[in-house]
Amino acid sequence: MLAKNLSPIEKIKTESSGLRGSIIESLYNEITGAIREDDQAVIKFHGMYQQDDRDQREERAAKKLDRLYSFMIRLRLPGGFLTPRQWIASHEIAGKNSTGVIKITSRQTIQLHGLIKSKIKPTIAAFNAAELDSIATCGDINRNVLCTSNPIQSPIHEEVFAYADKISQLLMPKTKAYYEIWLDQEKIVDRKVEEDPLYEDRYLPRKFKIAIAIPPNNDVDVFANDIGLIAVIENNKLLGFNIAIGGGLSTTHGNTNTYARLATVIGFSDTEDRTLKAVYEIVTIQRDFGNRSDRKLARLKYTLDRVGLDWFKEELERRVGFELQEARPYQFTSRKDYFGWVSDDKDVWHYTAFVENGRITDEGKVKLKSALLEVAKTGKANFRFTCNQNVILSDVDLQDKSGVEEILNQFGVVANTEASSSLRKNSMACVALNTCPLALAEGQRYLPTLISKIEPILKKYFLEEEEIIIRMTGCPNGCARPYVAEIGLVGTALGHYNLHFGGDRSGQRLNRPYKENLNEESILMELDGWLGRYRLERRMGESFGDYALREIKLN
Numbered sequence: 298m299l300a301k302n303l304s305p306i307e308k309i310k311t312e313s314s315g316l317r318g319s320i321i322e323s324l325y326n327e328i329t330g331a332i333r334e335d336d337q338a339v340i341k342f343h344g345m346y347q348q349d350d351r352d353q354r355e356e357r358a359a360k361k362l363d364r365l366y367s368f369m370i371r372l373r374l375p376g377g378f379l380t381p382r383q384w385i386a387s388h389e390i391a392g393k394n395s396t397g398v399i400k401i402t403s404r405q406t407i408q409l410h411g412l413i414k415s416k417i418k419p420t421i422a423a424f425n426a427a428e429l430d431s432i433a434t435c436g437d438i439n440r441n442v443l444c445t446s447n448p449i450q451s452p453i454h455e456e457v458f459a460y461a462d463k464i465s466q467l468l469m470p471k472t473k474a475y476y477e478i479w480l481d482q483e484k485i486v487d488r489k490v491e492e493d494p495l496y497e498d499r500y501l502p503r504k505f506k507i508a509i510a511i512p513p514n515n516d517v518d519v520f521a522n523d524i525g526l527i528a529v530i531e532n533n534k535l536l537g538f539n540i541a542i543g544g545g546l547s548t549t550h551g552n553t554n555t556y557a558r559l560a561t562v563i564g565f566s567d568t569e570d571r572t573l574k575a576v577y578e579i580v581t582i583q584r585d586f587g588n589r590s591d592r593k594l595a596r597l598k599y600t601l602d603r604v605g606l607d608w609f610k611e612e613l614e615r616r617v618g619f620e621l622q623e624a625r626p627y628q629f630t631s632r633k634d635y636f637g638w639v640s641d642d643k644d645v646w647h648y649t650a651f652v653e654n655g656r657i658t659d660e661g662k663v664k665l666k667s668a669l670l671e672v673a674k675t676g677k678a679n680f681r682f683t684c685n686q687n688v689i690l691s692d693v694d695l696q697d698k699s700g701v702e703e704i705l706n707q708f709g710v711v712a713n714t715e716a717s718s719s720l721r722k723n724s725m726a727c728v729a730l731n732t733c734p735l736a737l738a739e740g741q742r743y744l745p746t747l748i749s750k751i752e753p754i755l756k757k758y759f760l761e762e763e764e765i766i767i768r769m770t771g772c773p774n775g776c777a778r779p780y781v782a783e784i785g786l787v788g789t790a791l792g793h794y795n796l797h798f799g800g801d802r803s804g805q806r807l808n809r810p811y812k813e814n815l816n817e818e819s820i821l822m823e824l825d826g827w828l829g830r831y832r833l834e835r836r837m838g839e840s841f842g843d844y845a846l847r848e849i850k851l852n
């Protein structure tokens with residue numbers, strides 16, 4: 298299908314000898330801090346990206362210096378879970394080998410930036426010693442599998458959560474290249490042992506994303522994924538999952554063939570066996586029918602819209618050998634994190650700390666990184682990352698709660714979580730500059746400042762308590778999911794953003810583009826006008842997103 302004019306990445310994949318490429322030669326080339334171009338595509342499948350410090354590009358170019366290359370590594374953490382021991386290891390690795398900042402991503406895992414080439418192997422070895430890896434967190438393959446984070450969401454959270462790992466394992470590539478290259482394990486001589494019936498040698502046409510949501514909280518933004526599984530639970534029993542397919546948010550400025558799309562629910566599957574089979578075969582259909590010529594149109598959402606929902610479902614049922622049942626009713630009411638302490642039905646406690654844009658550092662009065670290390674050292678809390686880029690110190694027994702709280706107080710974490718405004722706590726920005734090569738504008742370095750300028754406007758209209766979801770990205774790829782925010786800001790050029798309005802609180806509606814290419818002054822002016830009118834004209838209980846959409850439709 299669409300095999301003509303394959304995109305250059307297709308050749309790199311099939312000729313990579315099981316994702317080995319010439320990475321080893323690239324690594325030992327001491328003349329440059331970079332790796333060969335083809336290998337830059339291959340190492341993505343091992344969870345890394347080559348980047349350079351964009352702040353220094355011009356100055357270095359003027360001095361005729363090579364770019365300042367470094368690497369970003371992203372961990373595979375199904376459901377976003379780390380033990381305290383694994384947190385301590387991650388903390389130490391970040392300090393030794395990277396910039397030191399640990400970044401919680403919008404997909405529930407952590408990234409380290411700024412690794413120089415010679416530090417990649419020691420980093421992977423240290424993660425491996427902590428039973429952690431970065432396999433398949435990037436590249437044309439199934440990525441980190443998400444699951445609703447907070448254990449309070451359901452008494453059977455653990456049972457649903459286990460699916461994230463099961464799916465991650467099911468869709469892991471068979472190649473042992475990761476172990477050979479980065480961990481010096483024995484070379485595979487007979488490549489037959491790593492034959493891969495799922496990915497073959499061409500992998501998928503594009504990245505592939507899966508999330509599991511436990512209603513009523515859609516914290517994972519389940520409809521933004523290629524496959525979304527919605528747990529159906531009755532009387533504390535997992536009946537199965539509604540299956541949604543074809544979600545994806547990225548667009549390209551000026552390319553009208555690209556669009557954001559929310560996943561469509563196609564049916565319900567009951568047993569574990571059937572659910573996993575369905576997930577697997579959805580992936581094989583995308584492997585076989587996805588567009589391998591134009592990477593801009595290669596995600597499952599485009600395949601689905603091209604072949605049609607009916608055809609896709611029929612093909613899926615043919616491949617799995619059973620019919621999907623009719624989708625069961627479900628209701629999402631929010632997407633938020635429950636900041637502070639909450640306890641579940643077993644009197645086990647979970648503290649959600651606010652981490653602005655997921656950046657774990659010691660900055661100003663908030664020594665978050667030190668606090669998390671001290672908590673980890675007590676061994677009394679697990680670490681769960683949320684898709685809103687926050688951290689939950691989870692599974693704390695009642696008798697250990699005050700000890701954990703004392704540490705959080707001592708390092709300013711409680712004060713910061715409590716003092717941050719509702720808007721700030723419901724905000725999210727992508728990395729963007731200075732590391733993201735695709736950034737057109739700032740993301741996480743700028744949103745905090747902009748929020749400080751929006752807060753007085755909210756105050757003026759007595760809207761400080763409103764939990765309005767605001768998200769910013771430095772380009773239209775949508776890494777902080779701005780297209781499902783109530784207020785979305787999508788970078789077009791330095792200092793300029795498209796302004797979107799009208800997402801709902803539970804992530805079941807795309808917002809609408811409102812105005813293009815606004816600078817800060819115009820953004821603040823628009824928000825002042827809109828928030829003022831919202832204050833006066835909103836209906837009882839109406840969220841800002843609902844109000845804005847209603848108004849946009851009217852005008």
Ligand code: SRM
Pocket residue numbers: 346348369371401402403404405406407408434440441504506518521544545546547548593596655726727728729732733734735774775776777778
């Ligand atoms: Fe993303 C590419 C960061 C979530 C859509 N994303 C990138 C790269 C790797 C840039 C690159 O290709 O060189 C960024 C690295 C920046 C850096 O310096 O760290 C990057 N994406 C991120 C993260 C770290 C944003 C964050 O601040 O949290 C998120 C990491 C998630 C993870 O742990 O795996 C991240 N990216 C997303 C999401 C949100 C989601 O998945 O829920 C999206 C939109 C949803 C979707 O996929 O449709 C997203 N990222 C993209 C795209 C557009 C994909 C497409 O369909 O066209 C790209 C560009 C690409 O793949 O070509 C991209």
Ligand code: SF4
Pocket residue numbers: 727728729730733734735736737740770771772773774775776777
């Ligand atoms: Fe980079 Fe764009 Fe993703 Fe932001 S949205 S991290 S600028 S690719």
